[in-house]
Amino acid sequence: MIKYLLLAFLLIGSVCNSQNDIIILKDSTILKGEIKSFSKGVLIMETTYSDKDFNIEYNKLKSLVIQRKCLVILTKGRRRFGNISTDTNGLVVITLEDGTKERFKFEELVTLEEVDDQFWNRFTGSIDLGFSLSKANSYTQFILGGDLNYIDELWLVNGNVSVLNSTQDNVEKTKRTDAELEFYRLLPREWFLLGNVSFLANTEQALEGRVIPSVGIGKFLISTNKLHLGLSLGYTYNIENYIDTSLNKTSSEAFVTASFNMFDFEDIDLDTTINFYPSLSEKGRIRTDYDLNLKYDLPLDLYIKLGFTINFDNQPAIGGNDFDYIFTSGFGWEFD
Structure with missing residues (x-):
């Protein structure tokens, strides 16, 4: 499994081409690279x-020219999709797909995501590895992680x-x-439809595998180019298989999820999510999952990553296995 995952990431990374956005300063300096984001009138270019x-x-x-089409989130929940440049007045010009041009001040832009015309170039991702070795008790630990993301005008897809x-x-x-x-289907006014499938196998809780398909609706309460x-x-159907097959079961749950993302703060990214699952079919049962990931960017698209995860079930199938947590650290590479 691990070798196939590594191969997949490498193949996808090999087809993702570099981009050359262009900035010309008033002193005639020319910069070429990737415009990552902007905030309060400041552009960040890699x-x-x-x-x-x-x-x-x-x-x-x-002047400014961004080569790829961009999904632009404006103040008041407005959305635009098209090519971006600047005019002689310093305004941002968005050329829509039908050729219409609209002009905005930089302060009106909230989030800017570049979207490539070619399907495969719309993917970004990362892969990280962690390894611990101790002579005491012959302790070893190996961790492999990764994520793959896709974006277009109306859809966001995240896998990890x-x-x-x-x-x-x-x-x-x-x-x-x-x-x-x-899967996120973007809607007006910062609303979205959500589809999700998650999997957990965990020896600490005697879980052979828990598969959870979910559907729901949500809203971005805060959405800037620094914070989400x-x-x-929504609704979740919980399919649980245990090491002891006599404990296998299915159940229905509601879910409430809060997620917070902070990115590009001096090369530091942080994302954290908490999920509450009150059961609809098992009286009094509540599950909670919490994730925290902190990443520090290094040169050459490398990074250091720390992670923390908690899983809680107040009615576990096996007594004493209601709680599990994991802390991870690793070194990784990011591609786009």
């Missing part, structure tokens, strides 16, 4: 010839997987696999 990103005040710009294997003398082997695939805060709710 180039291949600098270890650190350039931070450029938009009032120092003479994390695999942990741990061995130690006189202790049963610990195995844990987390995987999730999410979203809230969603």
